[in-house]
Amino acid sequence: MGGPPDGRYDALVIGGGIIGLVTAWRAALRGLRTALADPAPGGGAAWVAAGMLAAVTELHYGEQTLLGLNMASARRYPDFVAELEEASGQDVGHRACGTLAVAFDADDRAHLRELHTFQRGLGLESEWLTGRECRRLEPMLAPGVHGGLRVSGDNQVDPRRLTAALLTACERAGVAFHRARAERLLLDGDRATGIELAGGTRLTAERTVLAAGSLSGRLAGVPDDVLPPVRPVKGQVLRLSVPERYAPFLSRTVRAVVRGGPVYLVPRENGELVIGATSEELGWDTTVTAGGVYELLRDAHEVVPGITELPLVETCAGLRPGSPDNAPMLGPTALPGLLLATGHHRNGVLLTPITGDVMAEALTSGELPPEARPFTPRRFAAPAATPSPAQEQHP
Amino acid sequence: MGGPPDGRYDALVIGGGIIGLVTAWRAALRGLRTALADPAPGGGAAWVAAGMLAAVTELHYGEQTLLGLNMASARRYPDFVAELEEASGQDVGHRACGTLAVAFDADDRAHLRELHTFQRGLGLESEWLTGRECRRLEPMLAPGVHGGLRVSGDNQVDPRRLTAALLTACERAGVAFHRARAERLLLDGDRATGIELAGGTRLTAERTVLAAGSLSGRLAGVPDDVLPPVRPVKGQVLRLSVPERYAPFLSRTVRAVVRGGPVYLVPRENGELVIGATSEELGWDTTVTAGGVYELLRDAHEVVPGITELPLVETCAGLRPGSPDNAPMLGPTALPGLLLATGHHRNGVLLTPITGDVMAEALTSGELPPEARPFTPRRFAAPAATPSPAQEQHP
Secondary structure, eight states: OOOOTTSEEEEEEEOOSHHHHHHHHHHHHTTOOEEEEOSSTTOSGGGTOOOEEOTTTTOOTTOHHHHHHHHHHHHHHHHHHHHHHHHHSOOOOOBOOOEEEEEOSHHHHHHHHHHHHHHHHTTOOOEEEEHHHHHHHOTTSOTTOOEEEEETTOEEOOHHHHHHHHHHHHHHTTOEEEOSOEEEEEEETTEEEEEEETTSOEEEEEEEEEOOGGGGGGOBTOOTTTSOOOEEEEEEEEEEEOOGGGOSSOSSEEEEEETTEEEEEEEOTTSEEEEEOOOBOOTTOOOOBHHHHHHHHHHHHHHOGGGGGSBEEEEEEEEEEEOTTSSOEEEEOSSTTEEEEEOOGGGTTTTHHHHHHHHHHHHHHSSOOGGGGGGOTHHHHSTTTSOOGGGSOOO | OOOOTTSEEEEEEEOOSHHHHHHHHHHHHTTOOEEEEOSSTTOSGGGTOOOEEOTTTTOOTTOHHHHHHHHHHHHHHHHHHHHHHHHHSOOOOOBOOOEEEEEOSHHHHHHHHHHHHHHHHTTOOOEEEEHHHHHHHOTTSOTTOOEEEEETTOEEOOHHHHHHHHHHHHHHTTOEEEOSOEEEEEEETTEEEEEEETTSOEEEEEEEEEOOGGGGGGOBTOOTTTSOOOEEEEEEEEEEEOOGGGOSSOSSEEEEEETTEEEEEEEOTTSEEEEEOOOBOOTTOOOOBHHHHHHHHHHHHHHOGGGGGSBEEEEEEEEEEEOTTSSOEEEEOSSTTEEEEEOOGGGTTTTHHHHHHHHHHHHHHSSOOGGGGGGOTHHHHSTTTSOOGGGSOOO
């Protein structure tokens, strides 16, 4: 381990989840001497996530600026995957399967119809289907399905494989891993100069990136006005498996709103079927609860009754890094030498490619590229100066 | 391992579940040179079971003969536990907490009222409570509870601890463990003389007890007319845990019939809350399914809504050894040298003490004690000669 010859890195990334890993990988590819600190790199929220790349189906009113970033990242996915698979020698389970969002009652249908109109108005690809057309695509759907939206561009990746491939790619690109917890940001006057690890080791760097997911708001030594306003948003997720005799059980991601909450079923090519996800604001708790599992099974059962026959293989829970406007914080902070890459909330997997590119650019040039400027962390530090992306209303 | 000095055991038990273990322990205590064959003793259906000792609340019409055996075993439980805990030096989690069976609607209530009358007619202790009285005993009960039966004598034991203690007691009593699968019963003329293990080792014994749970019908070499008619009845079970801040969540076993199926919640003193159980006839399948977990959570949630807050710690499935009349097969078969101790279906844990006593007597004297005679395996081999206990109707 230890640092580079002169004891100082160009870039030091705090956090070994997908966002920290992609930042470190992309920085190292630009020739920066890069280090990453995490007691167990490869963990984090992506270990739990389903891996939907749902820029279009997860569109929300008032989040058009975020949509732009999501779409830009979705467009980069095929090339990103090709490059990562080449660099790591590993398959990441990227599947261009599309997504089907279905409606059960008149309310649901009206809602989806509105979403469809909104999507079309923004020039997004999205096709309205009748209930019968939905069931023709996915015969396991409940008979009560009365219509749906087919979004061919909303695909999926396997976040566990993605994480593993990023780890390997980082190692091959020469990223130095420090397997310890970052205890404290080091300052020299008004400049961040590195971190102190649990155990006392100090790492110094020209630029430090805080990419610790939902923990990013808890690093000691970060001045209050720079500390990112992230909070943990718990998600519980189930993993079922589809026995050979039922395959293909589903051919694409299926989602619906049941009792006001979203539920989705993501079928992998390897027979895994991921069902997610709860959204709970309970602090740092990552317990799998009877209630979480019950609601996921109940809602998924309403959409695809046949899931009852499938083995339940795994239950788990993770913490999304929620931000005040549901958009990430990317790039330089008001503290020279400290950058952020956190607050990705539900979109961490989707935003992985563009986050890597944007952060590598910011680490190299000191500036955010234009497409990322609305996501500067400074929008929260100085609310009067920069409007939040979520507050820019669609006409 | 190997056999005793002269190469021949007095008693050889096939199967290391609770029934096999208690048989071997009690036989060894009588001075019999005893061996037990099982690739992994201490497993079996008891590893999954909730451990209700529910002689009175699980009473069914037409099963009064079985009730007699169940009650006799329940009466022996306190002394049995004391002796086993002394012999093993281990606590088995026996808890004299009683059981509350609750009703939700008029139908349930009528059903429970009838059961109450039936119980009282048989001289069993059982008290009718109003909904309010039920909730005073168990404040976590759903508001919809309209009455219930309190059965103070239906207690619980922790089957995993019971199994572990029986294993230790067997070892201390000198039972020889052969950790291999029994492949075939050995015969000499019309007499069973022992078994051949996987790998080819042969064990010989004066008397061999087939106590392999739901697998008891599959041992090669057993003549067709002696092979026990057991079948696997799958049960899925959940284990939740009660955090300190919610304790005591429940103070006694709570059961109900929801949508026609029984559900029970068994609270342990160590904070475990066991929810069971499905009853599925699917052959040898022990998969935990999305549907099994869903139904248990749905039904338990209807009885005790607050379970949603509790961590879900474990899901598992086991196979009960079902018999044609739901009663066990105990004692000598028509084949000299071969005895059975199997077919305990839902009552294996409850019937453990009396099974040990009865089998030790049969192994020593060759005869079943009077209380066990209705459960001779011969009732199936010669249906005309001995009526099945389940067919003796209550007037």
